Amino acid sequence: MRYAAKKLAMMLLTMVIVSFLAFLAFQIIPGDPTARLLGADATTESVAALRAELGLDRPFFARYGAWMQGALRGDFGRSYSYAMPVSELLAGKIGITALLTAVSFLLIVLVSLPTGVLLCARERPGLDRAANAVNQIIMAVPPFFTGILMTLVFGLMLRWFVPGSFVSPSEDFWRSTAYLFFPALAIALPRIAMTVKMLRASVRGELDKDYVRTAYSRGNSRWQALYRHVLRNAVVPTVAFLAMAAADLVAGSVVIEQVFSVPGLGRLLLTSIANRDYPVVQAIVVILALWVVLVNGGADLLNQRLDPRLRLS
Amino acid sequence: MKRKFALFLALCMVCAVLGGCGGGSERGGAEGSNGLDDERKANNEIVVAIPQDLADSLDPHGSMSAGTREILFNIYEGLVKTGPDGELIPAVAESYRISEDGLTYTFKLRDNVKFHNGAKVSAEDVIYSLQRCIKSAGNTGDSALVSALSAIGRDTLTAGDDNTVSFRIDRPDPELIYFLTVAIVPADYDQLDTAPCGTGPFRFVSRSPQENVVLEKFDDYWGEAAAIDKVTLRIYTDPTALVLALKAGSVDLCPHLTAAQTAQLGTAYTILEDTMNLVQAVYLNHAVAPLDNETVRRAMCYAINRQEIMDMVADGHGVAVGSSIYPKLTRYFLPELVDRYPYDVEKARELLAQAGYPDGFDLTIAVVSSYQPHMDTAEVVVEQLRAIGINASVQPMDSATWINDVYVGRNFQATITGVDAKNVTARAMLERFVSDNGKNFINYSNAEYDALYAQAMASASEAEQTALYRQMETLLCDTAANLYIQDLADLVAIRGDLTGLRFYPVYVLDLQTVHYE
Numbered sequence: 001m002r003y004a005a006k007k008l009a010m011m012l013l014t015m016v017i018v019s020f021l022a023f024l025a026f027q028i029i030p031g032d033p034t035a036r037l038l039g040a041d042a043t044t045e046s047v048a049a050l051r052a053e054l055g056l057d058r059p060f061f062a063r064y065g066a067w068m069q070g071a072l073r074g075d076f077g078r079s080y081s082y083a084m085p086v087s088e089l090l091a092g093k094i095g096i097t098a099l100l101t102a103v104s105f106l107l108i109v110l111v112s113l114p115t116g117v118l119l120c121a122r123e124r125p126g127l128d129r130a131a132n133a134v135n136q137i138i139m140a141v142p143p144f145f146t147g148i149l150m151t152l153v154f155g156l157m158l159r160w161f162v163p164g165s166f167v168s169p170s171e172d173f174w175r176s177t178a179y180l181f182f183p184a185l186a187i188a189l190p191r192i193a194m195t196v197k198m199l200r201a202s203v204r205g206e207l208d209k210d211y212v213r214t215a216y217s218r219g220n221s222r223w224q225a226l227y228r229h230v231l232r233n234a235v236v237p238t239v240a241f242l243a244m245a246a247a248d249l250v251a252g253s254v255v256i257e258q259v260f261s262v263p264g265l266g267r268l269l270l271t272s273i274a275n276r277d278y279p280v281v282q283a284i285v286v287i288l289a290l291w292v293v294l295v296n297g298g299a300d301l302l303n304q305r306l307d308p309r310l311r312l313s
Numbered sequence: 314m315k316r317k318f319a320l321f322l323a324l325c326m327v328c329a330v331l332g333g334c335g336g337g338s339e340r341g342g343a344e345g346s347n348g349l350d351d352e353r354k355a356n357n358e359i360v361v362a363i364p365q366d367l368a369d370s371l372d373p374h375g376s377m378s379a380g381t382r383e384i385l386f387n388i389y390e391g392l393v394k395t396g397p398d399g400e401l402i403p404a405v406a407e408s409y410r411i412s413e414d415g416l417t418y419t420f421k422l423r424d425n426v427k428f429h430n431g432a433k434v435s436a437e438d439v440i441y442s443l444q445r446c447i448k449s450a451g452n453t454g455d456s457a458l459v460s461a462l463s464a465i466g467r468d469t470l471t472a473g474d475d476n477t478v479s480f481r482i483d484r485p486d487p488e489l490i491y492f493l494t495v496a497i498v499p500a501d502y503d504q505l506d507t508a509p510c511g512t513g514p515f516r517f518v519s520r521s522p523q524e525n526v527v528l529e530k531f532d533d534y535w536g537e538a539a540a541i542d543k544v545t546l547r548i549y550t551d552p553t554a555l556v557l558a559l560k561a562g563s564v565d566l567c568p569h570l571t572a573a574q575t576a577q578l579g580t581a582y583t584i585l586e587d588t589m590n591l592v593q594a595v596y597l598n599h600a601v602a603p604l605d606n607e608t609v610r611r612a613m614c615y616a617i618n619r620q621e622i623m624d625m626v627a628d629g630h631g632v633a634v635g636s637s638i639y640p641k642l643t644r645y646f647l648p649e650l651v652d653r654y655p656y657d658v659e660k661a662r663e664l665l666a667q668a669g670y671p672d673g674f675d676l677t678i679a680v681v682s683s684y685q686p687h688m689d690t691a692e693v694v695v696e697q698l699r700a701i702g703i704n705a706s707v708q709p710m711d712s713a714t715w716i717n718d719v720y721v722g723r724n725f726q727a728t729i730t731g732v733d734a735k736n737v738t739a740r741a742m743l744e745r746f747v748s749d750n751g752k753n754f755i756n757y758s759n760a761e762y763d764a765l766y767a768q769a770m771a772s773a774s775e776a777e778q779t780a781l782y783r784q785m786e787t788l789l790c791d792t793a794a795n796l797y798i799q800d801l802a803d804l805v806a807i808r809g810d811l812t813g814l815r816f817y818p819v820y821v822l823d824l825q826t827v828h829y830e
Contacts, residue, residue: 030713030714031711031713031716031717032713032716032717035713035716035717035720035721037370037376038452038453040716040720040752041453041456042452043451046451046452046453049452050452081368081369082368082522083370083371083506084506093523148553152557155557155561156560162561162562163557163558163560163563164362164547164549164554164555164559164561164564165558165561165563168521168524258550258551258554259551259553259554260554261547261548261549261551261555263524264523267550268522268523270550271366271523271550274683274712274713275368275713276713277368
């Protein structure tokens with residue numbers, strides 16, 4: 001119980017620090033939202049009036065405090081540039097990025113776990129080396145490049161999808177998901193390669209241990225030993241890694257949303273930073289931080305279920 | 314640059330892998346590949362690609378980026394509107410009369426103009442709109458609009474009984490009518506920020522931030538109805554993604570492309586060429602040494618080879634300018650100024666030595682990094698200035714920083730940007746160089762220029778005023794106020810069976826006459 005409380009406190013602290021740092025960042029970088037709102041030619045008086053209206057003339061900590069109060073109530077303020085409530089603005093975008101992330105994560109799990117296990121099922125040095133080489137290459141290529149390559153090959157040449165024809169999930173869920181398959185794959189590929197590498201290393205490590213020899217001596221085949229004993233132990237670090245990957249996927253989508261013209265959170269974040277639209281940036285940063293904190297917390301819990309040694313009394 | 318290189322690399326790899334078969338499938342072009350664009354044709358709708366989001370309040374009287382303004386042109390109209398040749402077309406007003414002394418304006422409103430919400434446009438709406446516009450223009454600092462419209466006596470704005478609106482001004486202003494292109498909105502309508510409601514040929518349907526803006530033909534339009542039933546303005550912020558979407562046929566019309574981008578498109582699109590309607594120049598801060606020295610500035614003018622810039626940046630597209638008036642403002646443009654400072658390195662060096670800088674000096678040119686044409690131009694300019702011994706370098710920055718430090722803060726040496734006009738008057742271009750003008754970001758200070766401007770403002774005759782504006786234009790060139798380069802080329806890709814796009818002398822995208830063949 002105390003453990004859970006401690007964990008929760010840590011999560012909250014992380015959120016507060018992240019939101020504070022994001023707030024601070026805008027204090028430091030040059031540029032002012034009023035220039036965008038009133039145009040570059042605005043008079044000094046009207047700029048001052050607008051700054052007062054938006055509360056920008058108040059001291060830093062007073063503004064942060066006011067923002068915190070609003071955020072705790074779920075009120076993230078109004079977007080300066082879109083002139084609408086931030087929550088309304090984000091509502092339509094979260095779903096798109098969530099769908100993209102979900103498809104990517106599904107791809108990672110569905111591809112990497114079987115591949116990693118199959119590669120270990122039998123001792124085959126030739127296949128091993130080939131797999132290793134392919135893995136290295138996939139890990140090294142950045143997703144935006146893979147994205148462009150996929151668009152050229154699958155979009156323009158094979159015509160499996162039409163680049164730049166995204167439709168919202170709210171409009172047509174399945175068409176939207178189909179369009180997001182390739183962007184999701186582009187984000188997933190390097191992480192698939194990493195997960196495979198991770199899983200293999202961890203299975204290899206376990207295979208040399210004494211209990212595996214005991215399992216063999218009790219008449220288990222290699223496959224049975226692997227399936228019944230080794231995987232249970234090998235999978236613990238992999239789950240932790242997958243959790244990290246899931247947290248990281250959202251960051252990957254920022255770039256990929258540009259390449260595939262997907263109007264998700266990532267693109268909104270970039271535009272809002274460029275426009276100095278603080279309320280929007282602040283809200284997105286907090287949402288992303290919350291996602292990372294939650295996923296990591298969830299992974300801890302899952303690991304404890306899988307490995308009793310990690311449980312604290 | 315990294316993106317471009319990546320695209321190039323990707324293309325090479327794909328070609329190498331697929332060899333000849335790649336060329337074969339490419340030849341089909343975009344048409345009919347997936348049925349999508351044929352479906353659009355059958356539905357009489359188009360997809361227009363725009364390079365940035367309409368991340369603005371959509372209030373037509375507020376301040377907005379040029380990208381938003383060009384779209385709203387389809388939704389809103391003023392009493393009069395700008396035509397393709399810079400002429401004024403009666404819009405909400407059927408006709409207007411200016412009294413002989415130039416002081417009383419009377420507008421006869423059309424009987425059949427409706428707002429997109431179905432309400433008929435009344436004289437009250439017009440008066441409300443003009444008053445609202447004057448008020449918000451004051452907030453945005455659009456001083457040209459304020460000085461023009463605030464001349465309208467508020468209490469003289471009256472609605473006549475036969476559907477007319479009239480007002481009086483204190484002194485004649487031949488340009489005032491050009492400012493009455495400001496949008497007419499429904500009185501007391503409170504959703505202008507997010508749900509525009511005007512009288513134009515297209516009505517606003519929806520906006521999904523970062524995704525699209527949807528317009529539909531307005532069936533009750535007073536004039537010739539739009540030819541297309543539905544327009545989806547889809548946002549492609551990434552240049553590479555935009556080209557890929559075009560190649561895939563996801564887009565029917567795309568303005569503001571660069572020469573490098575159009576070179577990658579197949580035969581499915583027709584490329585139309587227009588100009589951006591702005592003056593691109595190396596703007597110099599006259600408040601810092603040695604740029605306050607006219608001889609230094611003249612030397613720099615001789616060092617600039619505009620043809621080379623156009624060749625390097627846009628494959629030779631673009632139109633050279635010699636002062637702060639772009640060629641499509643035909644009433645004022647003086648072609649003889651274009652070659653006032655022909656490219657001459659020797660002379661440039663001589664003048665520089667004469668000014669006391671035989672070894673040149675250090676110069677930092679601030680440029681908004683997200684706008685590729687200005688960045689590319691800067692690279693060439695740096696080399697050209699180095700040839701006369703000026704040690705120039707580019708300082709890239711994001712646009713918010715640029716506005717803050719350079720445009721408003723005036724804390725810079727030189728910057729490359731494009732200056733445009735909101736309407737077809739010389740005032741919109743030349744007013745900013747008056748010494749005490751708030752928009753005078755280059756700190757130009759010339760008593761003769763100020764006097765000419767005061768005279769132009771006081772002038773009652775259009776011909777006399779135009780002559781004065783031309784003198785001001787010449788003065789800017791003579792004093793080498795800036796290193797004038799060009800009006801940038803605006804390349805438009807339009808699918809082969811789509812036609813009817815009209816170009817304007819101001820920055821608008823008019824979709825009314827666009828139609829399928």
